[in-house]
Amino acid sequence: MTTQAGHPSDPERQASVLRGADPAAEVQAQREPAGAPASRGTVAQVREDLRGLLPEEAVLTDPARLATYECDGLAAYRVTPGLVVLASRPEHVAATVRACARHRVPFVARGSGTGLSGGALPHADGVLVVTSQLRTLHEVSGEDQRAVVDPGVINLQVSQAATPLGYYFAPDPSSQQICSIGGNVAENSGGAHCLKYGFTTNHVLSLDVVTPDGEQVTLGTRAPDAPGYDLIGAFVGSEGTLGVATRATVRLVRLPEDVRTVLAGFDDTDQAGAATSAIIASGIVPAAIEIMDALAIEAAEAAVQCGYPEGAGAVLLVEVDGPTDEVAHELAEVERICREHAAIELRVATEAADRAAIWKGRKSAFAAVGRISPDYIVQDGVVPRTALGQVLRRMSEISAEQGVRVANVFHAGDGNLHPLVLFDGGTEGETERAENVSGMILDLCIEQGGSITGEHGVGSDKARYMPRMFTDEDLDTMQLVRCAFDPDGIANPGKIYPTPRLCGERPGRHQGAHPLQETGVAEIF
Amino acid sequence: MELADILGGACPVRQAGPGDDVDGVMPRVVATPGSTEQTAALLRTCHQHRLAVTTRGRGTRLSWGRPPRRLDVVLETTAMDRLVEHAHGDLIATAQAGLPLADLQAVLAEAGQQLLVDDLVGGGTVGGLVATNACGPRRLVPGAPRDLLIGVTMVRADGTVAKAGGKVVKNVAGYDLGKLLCGSYGTLGVVTEATFRLHPLPEATSWVEADVPMAELAGRVAAVRHSQLVPSALEVDAAPADGDGTAADRARVAVMLAGTAGGVRARTESVRGLLGAGAQQTDPRWPFRLPGDDRTAPRTSQEPADRPVLLRMTAALSAVPELVRHATAASVAVRGSAGVGVLHGRLRGSTDPADVADRVQRLRRWCTAHGGSLVVLDAAPHLKQAVDSWGPVGGLPLMRRVKHEFDPAGVLSPGRFVGGI
Ligand SMILES: Cc1cc2nc3c(=O)[nH]c(=O)nc-3n(C[C@H](O)[C@H](O)[C@H](O)COP(=O)(O)OP(=O)(O)OC[C@H]3O[C@@H](n4cnc5c(N)ncnc54)[C@H](O)[C@@H]3O)c2cc1C
Numbered sequence: 001m002t003t004q005a006g007h008p009s010d011p012e013r014q015a016s017v018l019r020g021a022d023p024a025a026e027v028q029a030q031r032e033p034a035g036a037p038a039s040r041g042t043v044a045q046v047r048e049d050l051r052g053l054l055p056e057e058a059v060l061t062d063p064a065r066l067a068t069y070e071c072d073g074l075a076a077y078r079v080t081p082g083l084v085v086l087a088s089r090p091e092h093v094a095a096t097v098r099a100c101a102r103h104r105v106p107f108v109a110r111g112s113g114t115g116l117s118g119g120a121l122p123h124a125d126g127v128l129v130v131t132s133q134l135r136t137l138h139e140v141s142g143e144d145q146r147a148v149v150d151p152g153v154i155n156l157q158v159s160q161a162a163t164p165l166g167y168y169f170a171p172d173p174s175s176q177q178i179c180s181i182g183g184n185v186a187e188n189s190g191g192a193h194c195l196k197y198g199f200t201t202n203h204v205l206s207l208d209v210v211t212p213d214g215e216q217v218t219l220g221t222r223a224p225d226a227p228g229y230d231l232i233g234a235f236v237g238s239e240g241t242l243g244v245a246t247r248a249t250v251r252l253v254r255l256p257e258d259v260r261t262v263l264a265g266f267d268d269t270d271q272a273g274a275a276t277s278a279i280i281a282s283g284i285v286p287a288a289i290e291i292m293d294a295l296a297i298e299a300a301e302a303a304v305q306c307g308y309p310e311g312a313g314a315v316l317l318v319e320v321d322g323p324t325d326e327v328a329h330e331l332a333e334v335e336r337i338c339r340e341h342a343a344i345e346l347r348v349a350t351e352a353a354d355r356a357a358i359w360k361g362r363k364s365a366f367a368a369v370g371r372i373s374p375d376y377i378v379q380d381g382v383v384p385r386t387a388l389g390q391v392l393r394r395m396s397e398i399s400a401e402q403g404v405r406v407a408n409v410f411h412a413g414d415g416n417l418h419p420l421v422l423f424d425g426g427t428e429g430e431t432e433r434a435e436n437v438s439g440m441i442l443d444l445c446i447e448q449g450g451s452i453t454g455e456h457g458v459g460s461d462k463a464r465y466m467p468r469m470f471t472d473e474d475l476d477t478m479q480l481v482r483c484a485f486d487p488d489g490i491a492n493p494g495k496i497y498p499t500p501r502l503c504g505e506r507p508g509r510h511q512g513a514h515p516l517q518e519t520g521v522a523e524i525f
Numbered sequence: 526m527e528l529a530d531i532l533g534g535a536c537p538v539r540q541a542g543p544g545d546d547v548d549g550v551m552p553r554v555v556a557t558p559g560s561t562e563q564t565a566a567l568l569r570t571c572h573q574h575r576l577a578v579t580t581r582g583r584g585t586r587l588s589w590g591r592p593p594r595r596l597d598v599v600l601e602t603t604a605m606d607r608l609v610e611h612a613h614g615d616l617i618a619t620a621q622a623g624l625p626l627a628d629l630q631a632v633l634a635e636a637g638q639q640l641l642v643d644d645l646v647g648g649g650t651v652g653g654l655v656a657t658n659a660c661g662p663r664r665l666v667p668g669a670p671r672d673l674l675i676g677v678t679m680v681r682a683d684g685t686v687a688k689a690g691g692k693v694v695k696n697v698a699g700y701d702l703g704k705l706l707c708g709s710y711g712t713l714g715v716v717t718e719a720t721f722r723l724h725p726l727p728e729a730t731s732w733v734e735a736d737v738p739m740a741e742l743a744g745r746v747a748a749v750r751h752s753q754l755v756p757s758a759l760e761v762d763a764a765p766a767d768g769d770g771t772a773a774d775r776a777r778v779a780v781m782l783a784g785t786a787g788g789v790r791a792r793t794e795s796v797r798g799l800l801g802a803g804a805q806q807t808d809p810r811w812p813f814r815l816p817g818d819d820r821t822a823p824r825t826s827q828e829p830a831d832r833p834v835l836l837r838m839t840a841a842l843s844a845v846p847e848l849v850r851h852a853t854a855a856s857v858a859v860r861g862s863a864g865v866g867v868l869h870g871r872l873r874g875s876t877d878p879a880d881v882a883d884r885v886q887r888l889r890r891w892c893t894a895h896g897g898s899l900v901v902l903d904a905a906p907h908l909k910q911a912v913d914s915w916g917p918v919g920g921l922p923l924m925r926r927v928k929h930e931f932d933p934a935g936v937l938s939p940g941r942f943v944g945g946i
Contacts (some may be wrong), residue, residue, distance in 0.1 A: 220919065233701055234702075283727070414695040481927060
């Protein structure tokens, strides 16, 4: 995990001038040193407001208990929240957010806290709204191919409840045994099978949301094509910056008739990558295509004895699913292509237990790497699939030049890399070198027309890279959505965007005044 | 100075003439920018003068939605008709907004690929596809255009050019503005380029069709939906029994299969079994047409003379067969995806505005009660005046705020969208 310590900068705390009719307060806000405008209230005020509205035990103030929420899955960033609310009803969320809005106190939503980009990193002067106790499965219907669930419901529970009916929830992040649907929605999570079945955003029909002013709103309907803007499309993947999801209606997908998993060993990642391209070019859309390089295999082997092909410099894991006749054909194609690309060993698993054995090494990869290196940074860059070979070669050059080991595990089918940059934080200078290599890898992805994150989100961790991928105008345009939902910037501030602008402010070169200015309600000082 | 002179510095501009109206509202000029830069220059000037702009592709769905409240400039995208990139190894393509979909598909097909959308009206452009998010039977597996769009270049009302997404299929960096633009009817910005995820053309396809008694529709449709045959489309079609207020007593069901030759052959037989006696392998055109539209050539422009009342009705999947019955009883011909839960409808019978409004309202109540919605996509102007096109819209105040942020002066197609947006 990255070693960036402490509190990320928090520029939008200053961005609170336009709201509120008290000009004196605004003037004072301007005079305050950066960091804490007087117009922001305190968590103590929020706490007072919540008395009587929430059960006492739902509001945590004990420092020891608060400290247990100091980080998410990216433990290098730690901040103890000012207050924690354990919501067990949507109304608790709404009451809390309303109180935060009243005092303009930041709030951060949190599900299971497995996020890998510091998205649920709390604010010291803010409220952490934990949705993990909202965990009712309201409806799981095969007839309607949908489930209606609370945000704290665990991803895998949805599929477990749907399996007896012959259905499942397609997005399957590796963390699916613990991550929550609310977190999946906020991060637009995917999994190994999203190559064929899409990400969370392709599976959400309707959302109940508490907006940053504390309103409870239902977006979408329980059928597709609801009238109006696709606000679900904007909300999914917004990392908690547009409000808190309190209920989701998601699509369920029919379980496939047949599933086969192929494990192929190759001399190196180049060959495994070429085989991947050939499989895709043949017109097959596999359910999953994963690659691990030698270092990742070594780590997995040491940790879980997955028994991957001896001496392989790379393994390719391909899963095909669907109607039996189609699967048989695709499987034969995949085997043929792997052989053509000089696979040194080929295994096919049909039974669930055998498939699980093949997946075991892949699924253990992150944790396994943790055993061969004291510290590591997980990156999540994406490149066009055809650039994979070139990018991997360049990555190993960087690794050699910088003297930093990089293990590679990736979703090859969609070009989503998870380089694990290994280092020992205890050794002078290693942390910096590892971070430097991480940054170079992201630059490499951007150069190739790719992305800095395929599924882990931007969060606190990658906000500073956003300007490398997007222009000021691009970021400014995304901020318009933010301003529509959250003009005071209290919903998970400091995440995604490095320097959010003041809502209502038109950047210098644009013309026309903000309506609040035009009507004399507020001035920009 | 003439308007054409003011705007002429940005891009080619001509005086508006017959056929340039947007749903009956005449613009003053038609501007035809040839690039994103020209679009930006044009919109910047329009914004300075607070000129109202409606974007037009080839106009095939321009009358959908409400007529604009105000209109000065029609911005036509047809001069931006290039395929910018087709990275076939990556299964992605970037096209300019004015590129006709059919042309795009022809180029992709040469590489054995396709953009997996259907243009039910015919003759549409890439930009129009995004603006209306309209699609057809084959959305069952990959989803709607919003699910296939991975990157977008847009010009905002004030001329600011912005991109979102990119050209990789997996990307969660920043808000997904592409989704917000899908189905926004040009009220948030002008899309000048769009990047899509593509799919391989299948080796083989087939259709199985059956004419089933209404009483058996639910069972047959459910059997196909719950099968593991992975149909590429599951369509229903029913027409009202001559306007006497009784529901249709039969419906057509059609199932599309796609995949390998051997696999499709086997699955075709299985589907025939599920659809019951009389099910046949056919090559139907109707799933690719709106209800009541039996033309053979694609339509290239609006035909205002005969504008049917066109509905889009949705409901929870288990309620779709009942919706078919219910709609036909209200003299609505229906056609659409029973696998997705989205049907198009064409209102028949009386064209008395009050009567139409009443029937729409009643059918809408039913759809809403069954988890869906009803939108009046199109109707003759005097009928549009009488009906509520959108019905209840969850999150409308938020939508207004989004519109206000993107277009504070309200110059992009004002009034065309929900809630007067
Ligand atoms: C071992 C491991 C493997 C992983 N594998 C994958 C993978 O394969 N694919 C993948 O995509 N991710 C993966 N992740 C990342 C992570 O599990 C996902 O991002 C997951 O969706 C986060 O869910 P959560 O409930 O833990 O959210 P949290 O970490 O609690 O929160 C994540 C973000 O969502 C926001 N949020 C949480 N709940 C809500 C809500 N109700 N409303 C609004 N915003 C909310 C938070 O503010 C935060 O910004 C992995 C993580 C780990 C630790």
